[in-house]
Amino acid sequence: MEGSIERTAKTVWEGCLSYIKDNINEQSYKTWFLPIQPLKLQDNVLSIQVPSKFFYEWLEEHYIRLLKSAITRELGAQAKLVYSIIMENNYGNNTPSTIKLPSNQRGKIENPKLNLPVEIGGAGIRNPFIIPGLRKVNVESQLNPNYSFDNYVEGDCNRLARSAGFAVAGKPGGTSFNPLLIYGGVGLGKSHLAHAIGIEVKDRYPEKTVLYVTADKFQAQFIDSVRNNTKNDFVHFYQMIDVLIIDDVHSFAGKEKTQDVFFEVFNHLHQNGKQIVLTSDRAPVDLQGVEQRLLSRFKWGLSADLQFPDLETRIAIIHKKLYNDGVDMPEEVIEYLAYSINTNIRDIEGAIISLLAQSSLNRKKITLDLARQMINKFVKNTTREISIDYIQKVVCDYFDMQVDMLKSKTRKREIVQARQLAMYFAKQLTKSSLASIGAQCGNKDHATVLHAVRTVNNLTETDKRFRLYVDDLRKKLTLS
Numbered sequence: 278m279e280g281s282i283e284r285t286a287k288t289v290w291e292g293c294l295s296y297i298k299d300n301i302n303e304q305s306y307k308t309w310f311l312p313i314q315p316l317k318l319q320d321n322v323l324s325i326q327v328p329s330k331f332f333y334e335w336l337e338e339h340y341i342r343l344l345k346s347a348i349t350r351e352l353g354a355q356a357k358l359v360y361s362i363i364m365e366n367n368y369g370n371n372t373p374s375t376i377k378l379p380s381n382q383r384g385k386i387e388n389p390k391l392n393l394p395v396e397i398g399g400a401g402i403r404n405p406f407i408i409p410g411l412r413k414v415n416v417e418s419q420l421n422p423n424y425s426f427d428n429y430v431e432g433d434c435n436r437l438a439r440s441a442g443f444a445v446a447g448k449p450g451g452t453s454f455n456p457l458l459i460y461g462g463v464g465l466g467k468s469h470l471a472h473a474i475g476i477e478v479k480d481r482y483p484e485k486t487v488l489y490v491t492a493d494k495f496q497a498q499f500i501d502s503v504r505n506n507t508k509n510d511f512v513h514f515y516q517m518i519d520v521l522i523i524d525d526v527h528s529f530a531g532k533e534k535t536q537d538v539f540f541e542v543f544n545h546l547h548q549n550g551k552q553i554v555l556t557s558d559r560a561p562v563d564l565q566g567v568e569q570r571l572l573s574r575f576k577w578g579l580s581a582d583l584q585f586p587d588l589e590t591r592i593a594i595i596h597k598k599l600y601n602d603g604v605d606m607p608e609e610v611i612e613y614l615a616y617s618i619n620t621n622i623r624d625i626e627g628a629i630i631s632l633l634a635q636s637s638l639n640r641k642k643i644t645l646d647l648a649r650q651m652i653n654k655f656v657k658n659t660t661r662e663i664s665i666d667y668i669q670k671v672v673c674d675y676f677d678m679q680v681d682m683l684k685s686k687t688r689k690r691e692i693v694q695a696r697q698l699a700m701y702f703a704k705q706l707t708k709s710s711l712a713s714i715g716a717q718c719g720n721k722d723h724a725t726v727l728h729a730v731r732t733v734n735n736l737t738e739t740d741k742r743f744r745l746y747v748d749d750l751r752k753k754l755t756l757s
């Protein structure tokens with residue numbers, strides 16, 4: 278009977294809806310399907326209008342199968358679906374501009390023919406990044422391609438932030454991590470991670486508009502726009518971004534006008550399901566000078582911190598950097614650098630660069646000695662203290678044994694001796710307390726450490742061979 282009735286877009290879509298309604302929960306049905314308008318039916322192609330690009334992506338991501346079976350039931354196996362997307366546009370132009378995309382053709386969106394520049398309707402908005410003829414796809418993302426996830430070494434220090442970042446990149450605006458706030462001290466990888474998220478989004482969703490900007494630059498552009506009477510353009514520009522990454526938002530502290538405008542942008546983006554990624558050098562609670570209403574919004578999503586990486590991760594990071602630069606370095610030098618620098622990753626990179634520069638300038642091979650001299654000069658200015666880890670490693674290497682043994686309860690003579698030497702040097706070369714040295718050298722108490730220091734002092738005076746060990750080790754441990 279159905280076949281005899283003239284089918285229209287409306288009736289076909291009604292048929293689809295009743296099938297869809299039976300197959301998903303009511304909330305999703307209301308949210309994602311009721312707002313859709315059937316537009317046109319031609320041959321077996323049904324055009325539907327969706328309210329935004331975000332909507333379209335969401336449908337394609339989550340309901341493509343359902344849509345496909347619904348439309349196949351209505352129109353047969355040859356059926357096709359075409360989306361018409363109302364471009365978000367609040368610029369006093371009420372007629373929606375639309376772009377058309379065929380269903381389930383994500384790959385094709387990259388096709389230059391289909392990837393029509395999405396024109397933002399009406400008024401010419403001044404783009405603070407000064408890209409002529411504002412077209413949405415033309416926004417330069419300002420991303421640094423070296424700061425990718427591939428180059429971002431994972432460790433305990435960054436696991437949460439990294440995986441949250443990765444999740445966000447896979448589904449911008451579609452996770453509960455919105456905003457995602459990454460915080461941590463200087464040189465610990467905040468900017469790198471922020472770029473990585475942007476790069477990953479661009480990779481997966483080339484049609485999305487991603488923008489990386491520092492808080493300072495955002496502020497400078499805002500001030501300019503006020504001066505030039507183009508504040509609305511400034512706001513509109515930022516409101517059309519799909520993934521907005523603002524680095525170092527702690528700089529907003531005390532800058533009320535900038536916070537106000539950022540608040541406006543933030544709300545617009547968040548309400549429209551756009552992703553916001555922020556970095557800060559401290560946790561939201563410690564961001565003094567930032568308005569409460571902004572701070573409370575930062576807490577809507579996820580705050581994840583970055584810590585200083587453990588030794589293993591530091592070594593892995595150095596390997597990665599050297600590999601990327603195509604340079605070789607003896608393993609003992611790599612370990613030495615990882616052991617000796619305990620400030621941040623940027624300092625480790627600085628040390629590698631100085632070392633490479635030194636070695637090529639003086640035509641010297643990169644050796645442990647050269648590394649020591651360099652570290653001595655390079656890291657002296659920063660708070661440098663030799664670590665107990667490093668002392669243990671040097672002592673163990675010297676006696677050709679495993680660090681695990683030194684930390685064990687073993688009472689074997691050679692091991693007791695090595696352990697005592699490590700304690701002795703830890704006392705001499707670090708500011709650690711006896712108790713803490715003991716705790717790190719096989720869970721001993723402070724009296725044991727004191728005893729070790731005395732024993733080493735005594736033996737140095739009475740045993741020639743032992744004195745040789747001590748002198749050798751001291752040379753290895755103290756620089757130059």
Ligand code: ADP
Nearest residue numbers: 428429430463464465466467468469594622623
């Ligand atoms: P921040 O923004 O926190 O001050 P950056 O993101 O600028 O720090 O990182 C400093 C340097 O350390 C960068 O060159 C970055 O590539 C590097 N870095 C930080 N974390 C990692 C990591 N997990 N893996 C590889 N390199 C890293």
Ligand code: MG
Nearest residue numbers: 467468469524
């Ligand atoms: Mg940074």
